[in-house]
Amino acid sequence: MSKVTDPNAKGGNGFIWGVGVLLVIIAVVIGYIVWNGKQSSPNTLGDVDVQDVNMSMEYNDGAITLKSESAKKGTPEVDLYEDFSCPHCAELAQATDGDMKKAIEDGKLIVHVRTLNFLDGKEIETQEGYSTKAVAAMSELSKSGDVKTYWNLRDYMLQNQQKVATSWEIEDIADAAKELGADDDVVKSMKDVDIKQGNKVAKINYDKLDKETGSVSSPRIVKDGKDVPSEKDKKAGKNLGDWVEIVTK
Template identity: 35%
Template structure:
């Protein structure tokens, strides 16, 4: 093969590789949803409350919302983190508008994949402590941080109770709420709540899969980037 032919073939190969890389990058960026309501942040309206139900569900919303949905998440679940990253602010905006209320049902099946083997349960307990104060914007800020900027890695990641309390403090939690978290007072309750949520999820979709969003008994397609808009009507 002549040097000229080799150079020509090499040039063609470089061009082909560049086209393939550009296509892959374009496809990847096209398939990723945009962050909805970017910049809105957590719930703002002080009329929004956080209510801790006896079954462990944390209901975030105003009185008489247009629609209430169920969101099942594990605090260590990276896909749950993605859901909150892309749609958490839009959900908060619709909650403030009174169009949505969210019944958060947290599960702990990823405990064994955390560094401490109990992170999901402790994070649920921390959420229970925060929700018990009844402050909707505070819980929303805590929940959003827990699943986005502060979420540890699935394989071996974890946060201490003190770190969880610090997240709550940043969200505006009182000393009593922070003490509730650091002391681990709600761990047994959190395990019961996670068991209840797991049972409800299994009954609804016949498996434990997070994130799962239910509109009544309908499994919402969160792969559709307009799902929150459609639910809010």
């Protein structure tokens, strides 16, 4: 005669316990997958080493001016032209932003960041690509004076250019600003910004660069209407990666 096992017996409890363990393992695995997905999502920053910033920021006529209270009359000033879609701009940032930040904070340099959008296309006044969205959002952020968020967000966007340039919208840039500590009203103003502001700001900077130098490209460092490094600097073995040293010597 076959024997029917009592589900309430000890063996049944072991089975139930085993199923419970299996469910816990499954839950842990699913949780890890979700967490890992968030870390790699283009819409989240993940673990960012936020830098302290000891400088001020002002926006005026297309330029985002970064300076320190230590700056004096006669402190060297440069225009830094960059496009958030430009790989060489990202390379220059990686190579020289540390030196630039230190020079600004030490009062030895004033930088007017002038963002471009020409990599979106020739008709810069009507573009709606990533570069234009970045100009719109970052110029709006700069109006708030929140230089710490601006510096760290600009750094993130350039350091992670391949990741964000193909996926971020204005809303994503604003959300990233929030993750970096921007106030809610600043985040809202960034999300509400008209992309046409990006076209307008980029056009101002495009025209200024073209008028002063006769051409438009990025990255460019311009001091007193002339490119850095100069031809003399190049003959001395200097290149664009030496621009902070050249300007502040």
